[in-house]
Amino acid sequence: xxxxxxxxxxxxxxxxxxxxxxxxxxxxxxxxxxxxxxxxxxxxxxxxxxxxxxxxxxxxxxxxxxxxxxxxxxxxxxxxxxxxxxxxxxxxxxxxxxxxxxxxxxxxxxxxxxxxxxxxxxxxxxxxxxxxxxxxxxxxxxxxxxxxxxxxxxxxxxxxxxxxxxxxxxxxxxxxxxxxxxxxxxxxxxxxxxxxxxxxxxxxxxxxxxxxxxxxxxxxxxxxxxxxxxxxxxxxxxxxxxxxxxxxxxxxxxxxxxxxxxxxxxxxxxxxxxxxxxxxxxxxxxxxxxxxxxxxxxxxxxxxxxxxxxxxxxxxxxxxxxxxxxxxxxxxxxxxxxxxxxxxxxxxxxxxxxxxxxxxxxxxxxxxxxxxxxxxxxxxxxxxxxxxxxxxxxxxxxxxxxxxxxxxxxxxxxxxxxxxxxxxxxxxxxxxxxxxxxxxxxxxxxxxxxxxxxxxxxxxxxxxxxxxxxxxxxxxxxxxxxxxxxxxxxxxxxxxxxxxxxxxxxxxxxxx
Ligand code: HEM
Numbered sequence: 038x039x040x041x042x043x044x045x046x047x048x049x050x051x052x053x054x055x056x057x058x059x060x061x062x063x064x065x066x067x068x069x070x071x072x073x074x075x076x077x078x079x080x081x082x083x084x085x086x087x088x089x090x091x092x093x094x095x096x097x098x099x100x101x102x103x104x105x106x107x108x109x110x111x112x113x114x115x116x117x118x119x120x121x122x123x124x125x126x127x128x129x130x131x132x133x134x135x136x137x138x139x140x141x142x143x144x145x146x147x148x149x150x151x152x153x154x155x156x157x158x159x160x161x162x163x164x165x166x167x168x169x170x171x172x173x174x175x176x177x178x179x180x181x182x183x184x185x186x187x188x189x190x191x192x193x194x195x196x197x198x199x200x201x202x203x204x205x206x207x208x209x210x211x212x213x214x215x216x217x218x219x220x221x222x223x224x225x226x227x228x229x230x231x232x233x234x235x236x237x238x239x240x241x242x243x244x245x246x247x248x249x250x251x252x253x254x255x256x257x258x259x260x261x262x263x264x265x266x267x268x269x270x271x272x273x274x275x276x277x278x279x280x281x282x283x284x285x286x287x288x289x290x291x292x293x294x295x296x297x298x299x300x301x302x303x304x305x306x307x308x309x310x311x312x313x314x315x316x317x318x319x320x321x322x323x324x325x326x327x328x329x330x331x332x333x334x335x336x337x338x339x340x341x342x343x344x345x346x347x348x349x350x351x352x353x354x355x356x357x358x359x360x361x362x363x364x365x366x367x368x369x370x371x372x373x374x375x376x377x378x379x380x381x382x383x384x385x386x387x388x389x390x391x392x393x394x395x396x397x398x399x400x401x402x403x404x405x406x407x408x409x410x411x412x413x414x415x416x417x418x419x420x421x422x423x424x425x426x427x428x429x430x431x432x433x434x435x436x437x438x439x440x441x442x443x444x445x446x447x448x449x450x451x452x453x454x455x456x457x458x459x460x461x462x463x464x465x466x467x468x469x470x471x472x473x474x475x476x477x478x479x480x481x482x483x484x485x486x487x488x489x490x491x492x493x494x495x496x497x498x499x500x501x502x503x504x505x506x507x508x509x510x511x512x513x514x515x516x517x518x519x520x521x522x523x524x525x526x527x528x529x530x531x532x533x534x535x536x537x538x539x540x541x542x543x544x545x546x547x548x549x
Contacts, residue, residue, distance in 0.1 A: 066140075068446055069137075069140055069141070069142050069446075071444075072142050072444050072446055072447050073135065073142055075442070075444050076135055076142075076144065076444075076447070079441060079442065081130075081133050081134065081135055081144065081441075082130050082134060082135065083126060083130050083134040083135035083136045083137075083145075084126055084129075084130075084134075084136055084137075086136075086137035086142075089139065089140060090139055091136070091137025091138055091139045091140060091141070092122070092136045092137045092138070093137075093138060093139055095122065096122045096136075099121040099122045099125065100119070100121060100122070100530075102121070103117065103118045103119075103121040104118060104119070104527070104529050104537075107525045107526060107527040107537075108526040108527060108528075110526065111375075111379055111520070111524075111526045112468065112526075113421045113422075113458075113468045113469065113470060114458070114468040115421075115422075115454075115458070115468075115528050115534075116454060116455050116458045118528065119426065119454060119528060119529070119530050119534065120426070120452060120454060120455055120530075122136070123145065123452050123455055124455075126145070127145070127147070127455075132147050132148060133145065133146060133147070133148070133441070138168065138448075139168065141166060141168050141448055142447055142448065143429075143447075143448040143449070143450045144443070144447055144448065144449050144450065145450050145451075145452060146449050146450070146451055147451075147452060147455065147456060147459075148439070149456070149462065149483030149484050150439065150483065151438045151439050151441070152451055152456075152483045152486070152490070153483035153490065153491075154438055154439070155430070155436075155438055155449065156428075156430075156451075156486075156489060156490040156491035156493070156494075157490065157491040157492075158491075159430075159432070159436055160189075160491055160492040160493040161186055161187070161189070161190060162432065162433055162434045162436060163430040163431060163432045163433060163436075163449070164184070164185035164186065164189060164430065164431060164433065164493075165182075165183045165184075165185060165429070165430075165431065166429065166431035166448050167431075169183065169429060169431075170183050172274060173274055175270065175274060175297045175298065175300075175301040176267070176270050176271055176274040176301070176356065176360070177353060177356045177357045177360050178349065178350075178352070178353035178356065178357075179349075179350060179353050180192075180350070180353035180354045180356060180357030180358075181193060181196055181354060181357055181496065182357050182360070182361055183357075185433070186433070188345075189493070191345050192345075192346075192350070192354070193492075193493075193496065195335075195338050195346060196354065196496060197496055198334075199331055199334050200496055200497055200498075200499060200500050201499065204329075204334075205499055205500060205503065206402045207329065208247075208251045208500065208503075209400075209402045209503060209507060211247055211250040211251055212247055212503070212504050212507045212508065213399055213400065213507060213511070214250075215243055215246040215247045215250065216243065216507060216508050216511045216512075217511070218246070219239055219240075219242070219243045219246075220511060220512065220515050220516075222239070223239060223516070223544065224515075224546060227544055227545075227546060232543060233521040233523065233541050233542060233543045233544075234541070234542060234544060235539040235540065235541055236371060236374050236375075236518075236539075236540050236541075236542050237367070237371040237535075237536060237539045237540050238539065240367045240370040240371050240374070240508070241363075241364070241367040241371075243367070243370075243508065244362075244363045244364075244366045244367040244370070244504070245261065245264055245359075245363050245367075246261070247363075247504060248264070248358065248359055248362050248363045249261045249264060249359075250330075251330060251331055251358075251500075252330055252331040252332055252355055252358055252359065253311060253330055253331075253332055254328050254329070254330035254332070254333070255328075256311045256314075256315075256332075259307060259310070259311055260311070262307060263304055263307045263308060263355075263359075264359050264363070266300055266303055266304045266307075267304055267356055267359055267360065269300060270297065270300040270301060270304065271360060273293070273296060273297050273300065274297065304356070305352055308352045308355060308356075309348075309352070311332065312332070312336070312348070312351065312352075315327050315328065315332065315333070315336060316336070327340075331354075331355070331358060332351075332355060335351045335354055335355070336351070339351055358497070361495075361497060362497045362500065362501065364424070364533060365424040365425065365501065365533060366501045366504055366505060368422070368424045368533055368534065368535060369415070369418065369419055369422075369424060369501065369505055370505055370508055370509065371536065371539075371540050372418050372419075372421070372422040372534075372536070372540075373414060373415060373418040373505070373509060374509075374512070374518070374540060374542065375520065375524075375536065375540045375542075376414070376417075376418055376421075376470050377414065377513070377518070378518045378519055378520040378540075378542045379470075379520045380470060381519070383410075383414055383470075383472060384513065384517070384518070386410050387410050387411050387414055387509070387513055388513045388514065388517075390408060390409070390410045390411060391408065391411070391510045391513055391514050392514065394407045394408060394510075395510065395514070397514070399511075400506070400507050400510045400511060402503065405503060405506045405507070405510075408506055408510065410472070411506055411509060411510065412475075412502075412506070413472040413473070413475040413476065414472045415502070415505055415506070415509070416472070416475045416485070417470060417471065417472040417474065417475060419487040420457045420463075420485060420487070421457065421458070421468075421470065422528065422534050423453045423454055423457055423486075423487040423534070424487070424533040424534060425453060425487070425489075425533065426452070426453055426454040426530055426533070426534055427450055427451065427452055427453060427454070428450070428451040428453055428486070428489055429448060429449075429450055429451075430448065430449045430450075430451075431446070431447075431448045431449075432444070432445055432446065432447050432448075432449065433445060451486070453486055453487065454534070456483075456484055456486065457484075457485070457486075457487075459484070462484045463484070488501075514547070515546065515547060516544045516545060516546055516547060517544070517545050517547055518542045518543065518544045518545070519542065519543050520540075520541075520542055520543075521541035521542055521543050523541045524538075524540060524541045524542070525537070525538050
């Protein structure tokens with residue numbers, strides 16, 4: 038009898054080991070190689086990958102050399118600096134090539150027609166890869182940005198109404214209020230003798246304040262604390278790419294893993310406190326609604342019978358909105374301010390327009406659409422400096438794009454920055470700051486994709502544009518500004534495109 042039990046246990050153990058070994062080999066070796074062969078047969082090649090690390094080390098070394106020096110003067114020809122591997126490989130292997138992020142093969146796609154078709158048609162058959170999800174698991178979890186398939190579809194339908202119509206307009210009061218506070222602290226800094234300010238710091242704090250108030254309403258002070266911890270967590274998680282190359286590394290009790298887990302627990306504890314206090318207020322009758330902020334909307338959804346939005350998902354969505362909506366907008370504002378500080382002609386043109394539309398008053402949402410010049414300037418700024426430089430999508434089914442057969446499991450990487458700077462698509466002045474190019478509305482989709490495209494585009498796009506217009510209109514009507522001689526033009530990519538040393542500008546208050 039004992040022998041039979043032992044033999045059965047042994048059999049189960051051997052089967053399990055066999056299964057895990059097979060899955061590991063298939064995941065790390067067989068599937069990527071099979072994909073590589075299929076693509077090579079179609080003439081799509083690329084640099085030779087190394088075992089486990091793929092082309093990561095080569096990419097890191099090319100980037101570290103190209104960004105080791107600042108740019109000599111302010112110019113926007115930045116693709117060679119920020120994506121030197123893209124320039125090298127597209128020159129050698131052509132417009133479509135495959136490179137390897139660790140064990141993940143990635144097809145770099147620049148044909149705008151194929152990009153448009155892919156983003157419009159395959160939003161549920163493609164999504165975020167295992168590697169991306171693991172990299173941000175502790176940070177934004179399964180929130181909208183990292184969800185896939187049906188889960189993504191359901192979550193998108195829950196969240197999207199919060200970013201349109203009257204709800205969207207309702208957030209403008211937070212934007213105006215927070216901007217007034219920022220302008221006041223800028224005024225104080227200048228009056229106390231600061232000749233120049235690093236405007237990026239002010240704008241990052243401002244967009245964090247705005248998203249805290251939009252998400253958490255009156256609980257926004259606690260929200261700010263959560264987001265401070267989340268920023269720390271984000272920078273730790275950003276170092277995960279190399280960690281993930283090694284099988285099972287995420288299970289090691291390393292200092293890195295321990296620190297991430299403890300930060301995550303701290304963030305979620307604070308989030309739970311806010312959620313529970315909102316629920317208590319409704320239960321004991323102190324309040325008759327969960328609130329009209331983003332959290333209130335999620336709590337209402339969670340209360341519905343059969344809702345798929347559980348507590349963990351609510352917390353993940355809160356973290357996702359902050360991550361996706363705060364730094365991106367801060368960077369858009371920072372780069373636009375740098376461009377305007379360096380281009381007095383456009384700065385004056387925007388100021389004249391703002392004066393004409395608002396006549397010295399506070400911006401009102403209904404009149405924002407009249408800011409045509411400002412809209413063109415913002416578009417040109419996110420064309421030259423798109424906060425999201427790459428769009429990643431993993432295919433979950435075999436698909437056909439144009440004449441290209443894409444096997445399941447291949448990641449598609451759209452180099453937004455390179456497309457936005459392509460002379461073939463934008464003409465010889467592609468690297469110049471020329472907002473006038475947006476006068477014509479005929480810029481085809483596929484070549485201007487700062488917010489992605491199709492059903493899985495940025496859900497907060499209108500929020501971001503409204504926020505950017507309000508802040509820039511208020512800033513430009515109170516101050517004139519020039520670029521400081523201390524500004525060093527050195528864009529770098531750390532998930533998003535950032536000015537390495539910030540943007541120093543000299544500001545002068547305008548007469549009331
Ligand atoms: C200038 C500002 C912004 C830029 C350039 C931007 C850009 C993008 C891009 C390129 C994507 C697609 C990412 C991908 O699929 O890999 C995206 C998705 C997303 N963005 Fe934004 N974004 C901005 C502001 C915002 C704001 C203000 C919010 C929310 C308050 C937001 C929330 C989201 C969310 C939740 C997604 C995921 C959508 C989905 O997968 O269905 N974004 N954004």
